Amino acid sequence: MDTHLKFTDIKTEGRQKSHRRDDFEAFEFTYKSEITNIHQLTEMENLYRIQILDPEERKRFTFQPGQFLMLELPGIGEAPFSISSPPSRHGDVELCIRKAGNLTNFLAKISRGTHVGIRGPFGTNFPMEKMHSQNIFLIAGGLGLAPLRSAIAYAQDNRSRFNNVEIIYGAKDPSQLLFTYQYDTWQADDINLNIIVEKTDPSWKGPVGLITKILEEIFSKKDDDFFKNTYAIVCGPPVMFKFVCNMLGQKDIPMQKMFVSLERRMHCGMGKCCRCNVGSTYTCLKGPVFDYWSVMNLKEAI
């Protein structure tokens, strides 16, 4: 008998699984993509339009609002970003990215045509279908509008399936408002847009204050019946969603009908590196979108 052990090559072992997520190859699989456009939104944020190069792969790439992807620039880094574009546009995605560190500052310097890699989509999503025939509050603070924009686009694309759609958006000052060029189209699709800024400037004619202030005003105009049939998506920093969700709770909206998106450090997006753990829950797998009840039950979440 031969005493030489045989080498098992998992690359050729041919695990014929239809589900990519269970495939060994999925781990470092990257969609080769191109940055087709860069749109400066504010001093700190750019909107990157990124297209998967292969037309077949582009079509097959599907995601739900609230999911994120890992954007990779070879040699520079890789980081998670929420997909900010309509799901109907498949692998022709938009990411709204703030300059914050290594990769994001580098991204701000490159020009369109650059090739990048994307992996994903990862994580949980806002359950838009569950919200059909209900009212929805889409509440964003600051950069929280980035993930919310995908849900807004879904609501536009499926406008007849929702009752009242209400966007409530708070920013530090008018110069930091994102996607200003789209406000008209949202309103044209019968979506109410309520914007408030913390610090005003001469150009600003709208309300000034914290997001909770404008929420109180909106709440005062609705009756109990309205809240019985309402879902809420809240995206923003933890202090903000804590206050907002408490207010929604006072209107008897069940915690399971409120959704928030958590942000944690991530190095894989696939439940392996452990960097994103909240207590012992992987934000990248069980999140980033959680209903508020789950968040309340997570140790160290807020």
Place this chain on the structure above:
Amino acid sequence: MIFKVFDKKELKKLFDVLSSDNSIVGPVEIGADRNDQPIYAFSLVSDFNNIKLNYSTTKLPAKKFFLPFKEDLATFTIKEHGWQKNVDYNIDRPYIFFGLHACDINALNKLDKVLMGSTYPMPYYAAKRKNMFIVGIDCAPQPYCFCRSMGSDTVLHGFDMFLTDIGEEYFAEILSDTAYNFLKKINTRDPVEADHFLYMKSVSEKNKKFTAHVDTTDLTKILDMEFQSEVWKHWGQQCLACGTCSNVCPTCYCYGVEETVDINLKSARKTKSLYSCNLIDFAEVAGGHNFRPEQHIRLKYRYYHKHRGFVEAYEESLCVGCGRCGESCLAGIRVPEVIASVRRQED
């Protein structure tokens, strides 16, 4: 399950048969500590005389052979317009692990669950794990071993062959066809009643030697209740946040990823390095916010992940009770004492 018995002298023959054609990793002595006790390490060995099968515990686990401290996940060839990503799982041959203790095999079985059994199985680990032929060996409990409390003092699967010393002979448990065939190369016999008796005697004698214990009864619930307990602050004040405990732990797998451009500017790499949740920036995000800024919070998190979170997910703890972390910790932080203090059981 198939059992065989063979004379101790035959083991060298088995080693020689295996090593003639394969790479063998086993426990060797690499020096002595301050108390003149030998220091052991897992290393490549080709000579049976260098392998120390009666070793206590290695300082470092066998991790570097399946979860290397640094490993490239991908390399990139950078071209004029664009780049090419090349993925390699960084293994080209099978390895024989000769002389792993039950705790260390159990550690592998636990890693299998997260790294191979979940969604997005990790090919870098899987490729190495699938190319491990494991010969396990029984051990003598050391003062710091609490594997029996963690249910890791015996191992049910995840190896090819397990040897137990029954005096003049080894009692071999055979789990794989390959192992069965290898054993055909040496003189073995089927066990008889007397061998069973010797085996059971050896096991019960081993069980009497455990001195360190951890009470795991209701531990997930107790940890939940004691999340705000002051004892964490006490341990946090001692902890140096050095990350050694994770480094020496056979079940710690967390990591960070970094990308770098090679000096020639024509290639780049994406490198994974094992990390530790006790290090200060483990949960720090861009902009400087740190979700676990204080030592006691990070130390607590390590215990919660191992003794609560993992239990919730897999109905077993992510600690095999090997005692390595406690032995290596400069601050003297040991699992049995930490858990006892949370349970208010310190004496």
